[in-house]
Amino acid sequence: MPLQIYNSLTRQKEEFVPLTDGLVRMYVCGPTVYDYPHIGHAKSYISFDIVVRYLRYLGYRVKYVQNITDVGHLLDDGEDRILKGAQREKRDPMELVEIYTRAFFDAMDALNVQRPTISPRATGHIPEQIEMVQTLIDKGHAYVVNGSVYFDISTWPGYGVLSGRRVEDQRAGERVEASDEKRHPADFALWKKAGPEHIMQWNSPWGRGYPGWHIECSAMSMKYLGETLDIHGGGMENQFPHHECEIAQSEAVTGKPFVRYWMHHNMVMVEGVKMSKSLGNFTSVQRALERYSGAQIRFFILQSHYRSPVDFSREAIDASAQGLERLQATRDQLLHFLASDEGDVSAQVEQVCAEYKALFEKEMNDDFNTPAAIGHLFSFAREINSRLSSSLSSASVKLLHDTFIRLADDVLGILPESRTALAADPFIDLLVTVRREIRAQKNWALSDHLRDKLEELGVAIQDGKEKSSWTYKKNMPAL
RNA sequence: GGCGGCGUAGCCAAGUGGCUAAGGCGGAGGUCUGCAAAACCUCUAUUCAUCGGUUCGACUCCGAUCGCCGCCUCCA
Numbered sequence: 111m112p113l114q115i116y117n118s119l120t121r122q123k124e125e126f127v128p129l130t131d132g133l134v135r136m137y138v139c140g141p142t143v144y145d146y147p148h149i150g151h152a153k154s155y156i157s158f159d160i161v162v163r164y165l166r167y168l169g170y171r172v173k174y175v176q177n178i179t180d181v182g183h184l185l186d187d188g189e190d191r192i193l194k195g196a197q198r199e200k201r202d203p204m205e206l207v208e209i210y211t212r213a214f215f216d217a218m219d220a221l222n223v224q225r226p227t228i229s230p231r232a233t234g235h236i237p238e239q240i241e242m243v244q245t246l247i248d249k250g251h252a253y254v255v256n257g258s259v260y261f262d263i264s265t266w267p268g269y270g271v272l273s274g275r276r277v278e279d280q281r282a283g284e285r286v287e288a289s290d291e292k293r294h295p296a297d298f299a300l301w302k303k304a305g306p307e308h309i310m311q312w313n314s315p316w317g318r319g320y321p322g323w324h325i326e327c328s329a330m331s332m333k334y335l336g337e338t339l340d341i342h343g344g345g346m347e348n349q350f351p352h353h354e355c356e357i358a359q360s361e362a363v364t365g366k367p368f369v370r371y372w373m374h375h376n377m378v379m380v381e382g383v384k385m386s387k388s389l390g391n392f393t394s395v396q397r398a399l400e401r402y403s404g405a406q407i408r409f410f411i412l413q414s415h416y417r418s419p420v421d422f423s424r425e426a427i428d429a430s431a432q433g434l435e436r437l438q439a440t441r442d443q444l445l446h447f448l449a450s451d452e453g454d455v456s457a458q459v460e461q462v463c464a465e466y467k468a469l470f471e472k473e474m475n476d477d478f479n480t481p482a483a484i485g486h487l488f489s490f491a492r493e494i495n496s497r498l499s500s501s502l503s504s505a506s507v508k509l510l511h512d513t514f515i516r517l518a519d520d521v522l523g524i525l526p527e528s529r530t531a532l533a534a535d536p537f538i539d540l541l542v543t544v545r546r547e548i549r550a551q552k553n554w555a556l557s558d559h560l561r562d563k564l565e566e567l568g569v570a571i572q573d574g575k576e577k578s579s580w581t582y583k584k585n586m587p588a589l
Numbered sequence: 590g591g592c593g594g595c596g597u598a599g600c601c602a603a604g605u606g607g608c609u610a611a612g613g614c615g616g617a618g619g620u621c622u623g624c625a626a627a628a629c630c631u632c633u634a635u636u637c638a639u640c641g642g643u644u645c646g647a648c649u650c651c652g653a654u655c656g657c658c659g660c661c662u663c664c665a
Contacts, residue, residue: 141665154665183663191663274592275661323663345665350592352664376594377659384659413613414602419595419658426601429614433601436613439627473603482603485612495628554623561625572627579627 118372135335139344142179143210144195157416176226217395220404232326257303273350324355440491453503466490
């Protein structure tokens with residue numbers, strides 16, 4: 111079965127067929143860079159990283175654009191996040207933005223998230239946004255009031271198709287003061303007039319101001335990907351109003367469908383409740399990385415489906431980390447036996463590899479079902495472990511290794527490069543070799559003592575018939 | 590008030606109108622081992638929140654009830 115993607119727009123799984131053969135145009139809403147990234151960002155960008163990696167695995171060229179929102183947008187209290195952050199840290203807005211943009215990329219690198227093809231910044235695309243707003247005014251979809259510009263939703267009957275909402279049903283003004291500048295409470299800002307206290311402001315045909323939140327995504331995605339995108343991704347919380355507004359303004363400008371497949375991932379919970387800035391219960395990626403490796407966090411997130419919420423609880427991550435260790439152990443064993451690719455691949459090994467590859471692809475083709483795909487990976491690992499205990503040709507080992515790594519690491523990214531060599535390695539090798547001699551002399555007391563001491567130092571020894579191997583214990587904070 | 594999601598073993602988590610309800614963690618037993626560890630093998634949900642309905646047959650479809658969560662405001 112070919113790749114099926116759940117399309118939020120139609121609320122069903124659909125076969126994925128890109129607009130242009132072999133090329134995928136993909137856009138994902140990026141972060142607002144005014145603070146450290148949190149584990150919600152981790153789920154979001156890991157989820158879409160999987161989409162990109164799998165599409166590339168299938169042979170597509172993927173042009174992946176993810177914006178950096180570095181323009182402040184208005185909060186309830188009339189301030190914007192970036193201005194607020196700048197005041198908090200006594201920095202220039204652009205200095206603040208630079209710091210957290212780097213922090214964001216650092217965090218994503220640690221989580222083994224591949225970088226987007228293009229990471230456009232909102233502040234670098236003000237002219238494009240102004241141009242788009244002007245076109246909307248010219249076409250009668252927007253109006254100017256007192257230096258601000260609003261989109262007139264009465265000119266766009268399709269408003270609400272994505273979120274299944276009807277404007278009349280919403281309680282406009284119940285939670286937020288409706289602006290009296292707007293003709294209709296649901297009209298949204300394309301451009302806002304800036305007061306003197308607003309540091310980030312630009313010239314426009316309507317006076318000094320700054321762009322509305324939604325317009326940057328439309329302007330930048332269309333600039334780099336064209337008028338119709340294959341995939342637009344983001345969090346469910348942005349389905350309304352953000353994505354709804356993007357559709358309205360984009361299609362009002364081009365008259366063409368804006369997005370073919372809308373993908374929305376679910377939220378991260380902490381102890382059963384939503385994590386949010388306003389609740390103050392968010393965990394930064396940086397803090398999570400103090401306790402878990404990037405691979406462990408990534409693996410944990412991929413063990414639930416991207417459209418399901420995930421509860422970031424310590425017990426659950428600890429449990430999943432144990433599971434990841436089994437996969438890592440299999441990879442380590444494969445590396446251990448990997449010599450050259452001499453000899454012939456056994457027909458059985460060839461069949462096993464083909465079988466698990468097919469099972470894996472079947473699950474991934476079903477709307478990127480990573481938990482089910484990982485399930486097959488565990489079975490594959492068991493199969494590999496069993497076969498490694500009997501003698502295999504080098505070519506067979508290599509095929510098992512290549513297949514396992516291709517699925518687990520190229521596509522899922524959960525087995526990044528094994529640790530780099532440490533200065534202690536040759537000394538540990540020596541100790542283990544010497545201990546082998548001691549064991550040959552059946553001096554169990556001394557050999558067990560050595561094993562215990564090495565264990566305390568974070569080195570685990572596995573005694574085999576022919577030789578003993580060792581690994582650094584996982585979860586060693588220093589490693 | 591409107592829109593949407595969820596409730597599967599001790600925990601995490603896939604899944605299907607009908608063969609044995611994936612997988613992981615944890616637990617129990619076993620093989621291997623000088624003893625361990627790792628690995629491997631076996632076992633660990635007569636049952637899928639509750640109650641009705643449709644059906645030859647539902648955990649899966651429909652309805653109701655209970656519980657939890659999200660969105661309608663900036664948020665990944």
